Amino acid sequence: MTDIDDTPAPQGQLTLKLLASRQDTNLHGDIPGGWLVARMDEAAEVAAGREALGRTANVAIEAMDFLCPVRVGSMVNIFTRVSEIGHSSIKIDVEVWIRAPHERDPHELHKVTEARFVMVALDENGRIRGVRQQD
Helix, strand or coil: CCCCCCCCCCCCEEEEEEECCHHHCCCCCCCCHHHHHHHHHHHHHHHHHHHHCCCEEEEEECCCCCCCCCCCCCEEEEEEEEEEECCCEEEEEEEEEEECCCCCCCCCCEEEEEEEEEEEEECCCCCECCCCCCC
């Protein structure tokens, strides 16, 4: 995680990119935070799986604040960065940046949230294993 920058920019690798569509809304027509957290979890799993060389599972999410809403039609960009690798765990910093539906500049992104996801490597039976062991 980073402190506030003068010129904020996404940190890490673009891991997941998707469109927030009408089918993703709640009863009020808004994109709910839970939908966004689920997508962040998917991105963290992809990033952790690369490091673990296999299956991983989320065991914790550190604090998360939402800075702006995600509107229908927004392009959601989820960036990941490995921050720490332990014996069986991998900490992944996840940032969400969006391009608003009517944004004139196609490169203009707005930060929505960030969190650290703690993932553990799993074997074929779902038990915790060492990160660098082959399944």
